[in-house]
Amino acid sequence: MSIRIGILGYGNLGRGVECAIKHNPDMELTAVFTRRDPAAVSILTDTAGVYPVSEIGSFADKIDVLILCGGSATDLPAQTPEYAKLFNVVDSFDTHAKIPEHFDAVDKAARESGHIGIISIGWDPGMFSLNRLYGNVILTEGSDYTFWGRGVSQGHSDAIRRIDGVRDARQYTIPVQEALDAVRRGENPVLTTREKHTRECFVVAEEGADLSRIEQEIKTMPNYFDEYDTTVHFISEEELKRDHSGIPHGGFVIRTGCTGWENENSHVIEYSLKLDSNPEFTSSVLVAYARAACRLHAEGQKGCKTIFDIPPAYLSVKTGEELRKSML
Amino acid sequence: MSIRIGILGYGNLGRGVECAIKHNPDMELTAVFTRRDPAAVSILTDTAGVYPVSEIGSFADKIDVLILCGGSATDLPAQTPEYAKLFNVVDSFDTHAKIPEHFDAVDKAARESGHIGIISIGWDPGMFSLNRLYGNVILTEGSDYTFWGRGVSQGHSDAIRRIDGVRDARQYTIPVQEALDAVRRGENPVLTTREKHTRECFVVAEEGADLSRIEQEIKTMPNYFDEYDTTVHFISEEELKRDHSGIPHGGFVIRTGCTGWENENSHVIEYSLKLDSNPEFTSSVLVAYARAACRLHAEGQKGCKTIFDIPPAYLSVKTGEELRKSML
Numbered sequence: 128m129s130i131r132i133g134i135l136g137y138g139n140l141g142r143g144v145e146c147a148i149k150h151n152p153d154m155e156l157t158a159v160f161t162r163r164d165p166a167a168v169s170i171l172t173d174t175a176g177v178y179p180v181s182e183i184g185s186f187a188d189k190i191d192v193l194i195l196c197g198g199s200a201t202d203l204p205a206q207t208p209e210y211a212k213l214f215n216v217v218d219s220f221d222t223h224a225k226i227p228e229h230f231d232a233v234d235k236a237a238r239e240s241g242h243i244g245i246i247s248i249g250w251d252p253g254m255f256s257l258n259r260l261y262g263n264v265i266l267t268e269g270s271d272y273t274f275w276g277r278g279v280s281q282g283h284s285d286a287i288r289r290i291d292g293v294r295d296a297r298q299y300t301i302p303v304q305e306a307l308d309a310v311r312r313g314e315n316p317v318l319t320t321r322e323k324h325t326r327e328c329f330v331v332a333e334e335g336a337d338l339s340r341i342e343q344e345i346k347t348m349p350n351y352f353d354e355y356d357t358t359v360h361f362i363s364e365e366e367l368k369r370d371h372s373g374i375p376h377g378g379f380v381i382r383t384g385c386t387g388w389e390n391e392n393s394h395v396i397e398y399s400l401k402l403d404s405n406p407e408f409t410s411s412v413l414v415a416y417a418r419a420a421c422r423l424h425a426e427g428q429k430g431c432k433t434i435f436d437i438p439p440a441y442l443s444v445k446t447g448e449e450l451r452k453s454m455l
Numbered sequence: 456m457s458i459r460i461g462i463l464g465y466g467n468l469g470r471g472v473e474c475a476i477k478h479n480p481d482m483e484l485t486a487v488f489t490r491r492d493p494a495a496v497s498i499l500t501d502t503a504g505v506y507p508v509s510e511i512g513s514f515a516d517k518i519d520v521l522i523l524c525g526g527s528a529t530d531l532p533a534q535t536p537e538y539a540k541l542f543n544v545v546d547s548f549d550t551h552a553k554i555p556e557h558f559d560a561v562d563k564a565a566r567e568s569g570h571i572g573i574i575s576i577g578w579d580p581g582m583f584s585l586n587r588l589y590g591n592v593i594l595t596e597g598s599d600y601t602f603w604g605r606g607v608s609q610g611h612s613d614a615i616r617r618i619d620g621v622r623d624a625r626q627y628t629i630p631v632q633e634a635l636d637a638v639r640r641g642e643n644p645v646l647t648t649r650e651k652h653t654r655e656c657f658v659v660a661e662e663g664a665d666l667s668r669i670e671q672e673i674k675t676m677p678n679y680f681d682e683y684d685t686t687v688h689f690i691s692e693e694e695l696k697r698d699h700s701g702i703p704h705g706g707f708v709i710r711t712g713c714t715g716w717e718n719e720n721s722h723v724i725e726y727s728l729k730l731d732s733n734p735e736f737t738s739s740v741l742v743a744y745a746r747a748a749c750r751l752h753a754e755g756q757k758g759c760k761t762i763f764d765i766p767p768a769y770l771s772v773k774t775g776e777e778l779r780k781s782m783l
Contacts, residue, residue: 146716150595171716226783227776247783254589256783257767258726261582263782264743264770265736267478311729386739388474388499392731398586399727401639403720408593411714415592435771435778439585440763442592448555450763454591455554455575455584 129155130421132414133190133214135180135206137161137168139374140219141196143410145171151414153444157190187213191424192417194218204229211236211244211431215420217413219249226252226433234431243420244431249409250400251275255380257434258398262382266394269384272310274302274323278376278405286351287328290344292336295364297371299327302379313383313393319354326357329371331364376405415442457483458749460742461514461542463534464524465489465496465505467702468547471738472522473499479742481772485518515541519752520745522546524738532557539564539572539759543748545741547577554580554761562759571748572759577737578728579603583708585762586726590710594722597712600638602630602651606704606733614679615656618672620664623692625699627655630707641711641721648682656687659695704733743770 132148134141137159148154149172156175161168165177178186183193193214195206203220210216211233220229226247233244247253251273259271280300287296306323309316316322328345332338342359346352362370377400386392402408416434419441423432440447460476462469465487476482477500484503489496493505506514511521521542523534531548538544539561548557554575561572575581579601587599608628615624634651637644644650656673660666670687674680690698705728714720730736744762747769751760768775 143714146714149716150714223783226779230779252783254593254724257589259782260767260771260778261585264746265582265739267739386471386474386478386732386735388477392735394731394736395727395729396582397725397727397729399723399725401723401725403722404714407714407720408722411593411595418592433775433779433783435768435775435783436766438764438766439588443588443763447761447763450588451554451558451761454587455551455580455761455763 129153130418131155131157131189131191132417133158133160133183133186133193134196135160135183135193135210136196136202137163137170137177138196139406140410140413142171143404143407144194144196144413145175146407147411147414148172150411151418151444154414154418158186183210184213190214191421192217194413194417204232207244207246208232208236211242212240213242215243215417215424217245217248217417217420219253219409219413220247221249221252223252230431230433238430241429243424243429245416245420245433245437246431247433248413248416250402250412251378253409253412253434254400255378255398258380258396259382260435262380262384262396266382266384266386266396268390269382269394270315272318272381272383273378274307274381275378276300276302276324276376278378278402279371279374281374283326283328283351286348287330287345290341292333292341293330294333295331295367297329297367299329301325301327307379310381310383311395311397313395315383321355324355326352326355328357328359329362329367330359331367332361373403374405375403376408377401418442418444457481458746459483459485459517459519460745461486461488461511461518461521462524463488463508463511463521463538464530465491465498466524467734468738468741469524470499471732471735472524472741473503474735475739475742476500478739479746479772482742482746486514511538512541518542519749520545522741522745532560535572535574536560536564539570540568541570543571543745543752545573545576545745545748547581547737547741548575549577549580551580558759558761566758569757571752571757573744573748573761573765574759575761576741576744578730578740579706581737581740581762582728583706583726586708586724587710588763590708590712590724594710594712594714594724596718597710597722598643600646600709600711601706602635602709603706604628604630604652604704606706606730607699607702608654609702611654611656611679614676615658615673618669620661620669621658622661623659623695625657625695627657629653629655635707638709638711639723639725641723643711649684652683654680654683654685656685657690657695657699658687659692660689701731702733703731704736705729746770746772 195218237244283298565572611626
């Protein structure tokens with residue numbers, strides 16, 4: 128029997144989950160829930176329906192896992208604990224500092240209802256976190272480095288759009304090659320914010336806007352840009368559409384460290400991602416962990432889990448025997 | 456209380472485990488067991504003893520995990536099931552084709568005795584297997600690539616040493632840069648053995664030996680060299696000692712694949728290792744999984760496990776709360 132998935136929220140992430148389900152033959156999309164008018168939401172899957180979120184309660188027995196595709200600022204802190212009362216849930220909550228608090232809220236709800244809630248799934252937090260953990264337990268004496276990019280930062284793009292005279296904008300976060308190289312050579316550099324990443328902005332200005340004022344406002348914006356070397360390019364709306372409509376991202380997690388009685392041997396562990404579509408990759412990770420949620424629940428487990436708690440084999444459609452034969 | 460570790464077999468791997476224990480403050484080395492005369496084995500840890508393997512039975516209550524540091528050809532197939540009767544055990548069994556058989560033997564012994572046996576731990580099998588699994592569950596439609604090197608292959612070095620007229624030799628396996636680059640560009644190349652790796656040999660010949668005959672014998676050796684482009688360098692014993700006494704290794708696991716409703720977006724996941732000391736890195740992984748073995752046993756679990764079955768959090772000395780706060 129297929130694993131029946133529900134999606135709450137049909138933006139880039141929700142659509143990505145829908146696509147990922149198509150790539151996993153043991154799963155099916157049952158329903159998409161939206162706060163918009165369902166008639167205005169057109170999905171790709173013929174066999175699934177679109178429902179107002181107010182009807183979600185009647186799906187408690189029709190869905191094995193609900194994947195929450197809202198934002199971390201206001202949606203998920205409320206939704207994940209709320210829906211863990213009715214469903215096994217998986218989310219991509221990515222406000223690192225608030226994860227402990229979110230974990231506790233989801234854990235309480237999921238324990239009471241006997242469900243599984245898996246939080247903060249994706250690539251960072253997610254696969255990058257996992258690689259930080261594996262790197263640290265193997266090379267216990269060493270240094271951690273995480274670089275992001277080259278990729279589009281939604282938050283930084285939005286910040287530029289709020290500047291007076293800006294019609295649209297796209298911001299790329301770019302790792303500094305020299306810093307990456309020094310880390311890979313095992314030099315254990317201590318890197319400032321400026322030394323790790325640069326920021327490149329493509330901006331469509333309103334007609335007649337003061338471009339040098341806009342550039343200045345971007346480069347000096349506190350927290351977002353002031354600590355970075357930032358480049359600003361003014362381009363036309365057509366160019367933005369033509370060259371910058373994708374949502375690529377990626378990055379690097381590197382652990383360097385020593386072994387030996389006197390720390391005489393050095394090692395470098397590197398994990399990297401190069402993603403054409405940030406939301407579709409995140410969605411693909413979410414769907415694999417939905418499979419794990421379903422299995423853990425079937426075993427009678429309950430409560431909140433993170434990527435650190437899930438045995439890798441639970442993610443795969445293959446049996447343990449098949450995995451040992453084909454991948455070990 | 457510390458996790459008390461025993462080591463069976465004190466070669467490069469056993470010594471590496473001893474060093475790794477020094478880097479993990481929650482562990483202590485209790486005993487090294489050897490088939491040699493214990494008086495002839497000098498270890499680094501003041502507080503541990505060296506014992507003949509015949510006395511190992513009396514340590515059943517003094518050791519939490521026994522790490523088996525023998526070879527996969529003849530030692531581990533017998534030792535791991537044998538000692539799973541008395542101890543929680545961890546091994547680095549690396550004969551890929553025989554893993555299912557080894558798993559069954561260890562599982563039977565460990566279930567009967569109520570212990571945990573974790574097999575095939577290291578980097579390949581081990582961390583590379585794990586990355587093949589994670590890559591496959593995320594990018595369900597795609598291609599797998601594993602490259603090894605640049606590193607010393609013990610088996611190939613030994614094969615050269617058996618040639619008449621060869622005093623000593625060191626063989627390096629080297630990934631072909633063009634192949635790696637094509638994979639990283641997402642071209643999904645179909646690669647022959649020759650296109651993936653080259654082999655470089657440093658040979659010390661006996662005085663007066665026929666060098667061109669030796670070179671010919673190496674390059675045409677079935678299975679070991681005949682399917683590869685091989686380079687042979689004749690060097691002096693001093694040069695071998697000076698430039699080739701290390702045991703470096705490493706490699707790359709790459710998963711490429713597509714997402715999207717019509718597979719319209721491509722992604723590349725890459726995991727790589729650059730290791731100064733192959734045995735010390737393998738040992739460091741073994742020790743992390745010894746911690747997991749100890750915890751699983753304390754929970755009342757039993758039987759054989761592989762790297763696919765262990766929740767990552769079990770590897771770390773930190774609590775779940777600490778991990779969520781510091782690494783997620």
